[in-house]
Amino acid sequence: MEATEILKMNKQRWEVSAERFFGRTALPEYGPFTLSELELQLFGSICGKKVLDIGCGSGHSLQYMGKEGAKELWGLDLCTKQIETAKSVLKNQQAEVKLIESPMEENPGLPIGYFDMVYSIYALGWTTDLSRTFSHIYDYLKPGGTFVFSWEHPLHDRLKYEESSFTFNKSYVIEGPEYNEGWHNLAVIHHRKLSTYINAMIDAGFVLEKVIDDVCLPVEHSKDPSRWYSTQKANLVPATFIIKASKK
Template sequence: MLESIKEEYISSNKKSWDEAAPRFFGRTALPIYGPFLPKENELKLFGDLSGKKVLEIGCGSGHSLKYMSSQGASELWGIDLSDTQIETARNLLSDCTTKLNLFQGAMEKNPGIPVEYFDIVYSIYAIGWSVDLRMTLRNLYDYLKPGGSFIFSWEHPLHNRLSQNGNQIIINKSYHEEGLQQCEPWDSPAIMNQLKLSTYINELIQAGFQIERVVEDVVIQEEINSDAVWYTHQKAVLIPPAFIIKCTKK
């Protein structure tokens, strides 16, 4: 029963993402990790990418893969649930000379990606869409060569526990509440996995990863979008809107 429910969520998320994808083309892509986070040129989590085989989980419109190509990666691989996103990524990367392989599919399943093949697996603001994090992490661990790195960013679990009403910040949900739930900013059915930061860390350890670094730093810049509703300056000065974790396959 649980597996059939997860399949329904994956199918529903695919439909929602196929429709909503154009809103997100080119947004939150490397060297940007997420709202108010330091950029890759400051963090240098990926190191020298020359000759590296990389796989992106939730590759979206392909802009992060394009960044990887510009940094010298030798092979670009990506998987995304949305047909719309994959088509956009193919078009964006059509003139890229780097070897390219894109798959439409759920991150919870292996659609034909080779195992123990990649130097780096990464995910920029997509991992929280997994309806089965444990299975997803098992796949990612298998894809990596021994000693390879997995780097991902995602919305901080504290962020949607707080809501903003004018200048007031209100705690509207328990941090301890976990599980699959409707993504608040979306009107269409869109199921995300709400997990504590400790759950992400413990699931990574359970999968066999060694944690190297956790980033919760907040970078407040002067150029704040005053129209922002979900990620606001007022919330960012109180809690981190997003986080990054880098880990290694033992």
């Protein structure tokens, strides 16, 4: 399937499904069963910074950045409904807000060498072209700027609960686009190894500072271990990974 077809399919699915994700997996949270920004402090001081959110969704991560004192809040998202919702969520921000509907694989006119911080919370893994997306992000940042992103750990959906036990039902080492079970096979996401993300960032010019896949479990366990995100699965493989890097 061509990248343009995948983008079209995924956009259609997001327009239908966006509402169930409003406000979910947003800063200061990085994703399921992992540490938060309150604990990790990957961004440091945000006050007075120009920030860009790749896959900004409903705008709740940008809202967090605004509360922390960011000077400019920029967001990019493929989904019309997400952008419209983000506009509503961010309408009372004191910071300047600019939201743009566009796939992350393209630069829709964002300024080069402008941002202090670029980040993506559980969105960047949707890209159909990882190298191109990282190259754009590198260009958007000022020298010395910070890039932080989180995504579902690539081991997570390889493991499935069947007949009272967890088994690996997909290869970790075979990469490429595939229909995603978590989206009832109505969306296509590229499976990539963790090393693929890391090496693509290095190739784009980034200096890696941290790679985090620590697991943080709640006191109570999930009642249903077959859920997409269950504590039982998180006891075996991380649900989330986080990478912090900087521009030379």
